[in-house]
Amino acid sequence: MVNAIEVDGIAKRFTIHHERSQTLKERILHPRSGSSEEFDALVDINFVVDQGETLGIVGHNGSGKSTLLKCICGVLQPTTGQIRLRGNLAALLELGAGFQHELSGRDNVYLYGSMLGFTHKMVDQIFDDVVAFSELEHFIDTPVKFYSSGMYVRLAFAVAVNVDPDILVVDEVLAVGDERFQAKCIDRIRHFQREGRTILLVTHQADTVRAICDRAIVLDQGHMVADGPVTDSLRIFRERLLGDVADHRPAGAGSVRIDGVSSDTGAFEVRHGAGMSIVVSFTSDRAVSGNLVLEVFTRTGLLVSRNDAQSAPVTLRPGTNRVGVAFSNVPLLDGVYDLNVGLVEPEGATVIAWSEKAASLQVLYDGRAGGVVAIDSSITQS
Numbered sequence: 001m002v003n004a005i006e007v008d009g010i011a012k013r014f015t016i017h018h019e020r021s022q023t024l025k026e027r028i029l030h031p032r033s034g035s036s037e038e039f040d041a042l043v044d045i046n047f048v049v050d051q052g053e054t055l056g057i058v059g060h061n062g063s064g065k066s067t068l069l070k071c072i073c074g075v076l077q078p079t080t081g082q083i084r085l086r087g088n089l090a091a092l093l094e095l096g097a098g099f100q101h102e103l104s105g106r107d108n109v110y111l112y113g114s115m116l117g118f119t120h121k122m123v124d125q126i127f128d129d130v131v132a133f134s135e136l137e138h139f140i141d142t143p144v145k146f147y148s149s150g151m152y153v154r155l156a157f158a159v160a161v162n163v164d165p166d167i168l169v170v171d172e173v174l175a176v177g178d179e180r181f182q183a184k185c186i187d188r189i190r191h192f193q194r195e196g197r198t199i200l201l202v203t204h205q206a207d208t209v210r211a212i213c214d215r216a217i218v219l220d221q222g223h224m225v226a227d228g229p230v231t232d233s234l235r236i237f238r239e240r241l242l243g244d245v246a247d248h249r250p251a252g253a254g255s256v257r258i259d260g261v262s263s264d265t266g267a268f269e270v271r272h273g274a275g276m277s278i279v280v281s282f283t284s285d286r287a288v289s290g291n292l293v294l295e296v297f298t299r300t301g302l303l304v305s306r307n308d309a310q311s312a313p314v315t316l317r318p319g320t321n322r323v324g325v326a327f328s329n330v331p332l333l334d335g336v337y338d339l340n341v342g343l344v345e346p347e348g349a350t351v352i353a354w355s356e357k358a359a360s361l362q363v364l365y366d367g368r369a370g371g372v373v374a375i376d377s378s379i380t381q382s
């Protein structure tokens with residue numbers, strides 16, 4: 001059996017700088033009050049992955065999964081240890097990594113392709129397949145900053161699976177997008193498995209690990225605490241998870257679900273300029289903190305708005321949870337809009353739960369302005 005990936009004594013230490021003084025005055029009075037701290041995100045990680053094997057990586061939030069994948073992909077340099085890869089690798093890292101927001105989908109396909117070692121000519125040859133897989137024909141010349149998270153992942157996944165990689169690395173992104181597209185991605189992954197390609201998969205969804213992986217490792221606070229058959233690893237993980245829920249510490253894998261979105265009036269209808277409240281219902285098997293993402297789309301699929309998720313922290317308890325969201329003076333003009341709702345990790349943008357087209361919103365407007373939003377204007381003449 002040939003090793004596709006050898007991870008040999010990997011450690012990763014981050015230096016975190018603390019700025020203790022908050023105000024300018026304090027900073028002047030105590031110029032050296034900041035401190036720095038070393039943090040071991042990964043400690044002595046060793047494993048090999050056979051060619052053709054699919055390895056799942058599970059662990060709590062912050063256990064080091066993404067850091068490990070970044071070391072394997074060469075995005076991060078490990079502090080100690082060595083990684084050996086046989087064959088070329090294509091990676092789908094966390095949401096937001098890799099794409100240039102100002103560029104069109106088309107330009108990003110070429111850019112991403114070149115990052116994966118493809119020349120312009122080689123990308124020309126796969127371009128139509130990429131676009132077909134992504135189902136973004138109508139948006140391929142739109143800047144990706146107008147894409148939803150789901151569209152973004154569709155394009156990245158389409159490139160990654162079309163550059164003919166020997167090793168495919170996927171960090172969480174499968175949780176984004178609608179169920180039909182997720183199923184299509186999983187189909188493609190199974191196809192890759194039949195072709196004997198090697199796959200590394202990080203996911204919060206234990207079911208996905210069970211369905212796809214041949215083997216799984218478990219990370220806990222930077223240490224590898226299990227490496228074996230999926231059922232054994234998931235059991236070990238669950239045992240640690242249960243201990244942690246009692247501690248009220250956040251956890252990684254398992255299941256966090258968005259059950260639905262409801263409106264306080266029962267109808268998803270709002271007058272232009274008025275406010276409305278919605279409730280997002282979650283079922284979680286653990287205590288978990290994340291940021292709430294809200295995306296609003298036109299029916300033609302263009303992103304009208306994504307909130308600043310950093311300022312929308314949410315903490316879920318084990319069980320069912322209801323999170324209220326209040327919109328004040330909705331600036332949309334008349335039409336029907338789709339709403340995507342998600343919960344992402346505070347660090348990075350890893351998706352914990354996602355609901356594509358969770359609701360559609362009817363906006364009523366009887367003025368004469370046209371377009372999607374009203375921009376106030378006043379006229380002066382001289």
Ligand SMILES: Nc1ncnc2c1ncn2[C@@H]1O[C@H](COP(=O)(O)OP(=O)(O)O)[C@@H](O)[C@H]1O
Nearest residue numbers: 014041059060061062063064065066067068347
């Ligand atoms: N660039 C960085 N600088 C400092 N700490 C980091 C950095 N990247 C990740 N970390 C920390 O390393 C730990 C592991 O993070 P990560 O690999 O993203 O975990 P996971 O993907 O399992 O949720 C976390 O505590 C995180 O805060």
Ligand SMILES: [Mg+2]
Nearest residue numbers: 065066348350
């Ligand atoms: Mg992560």
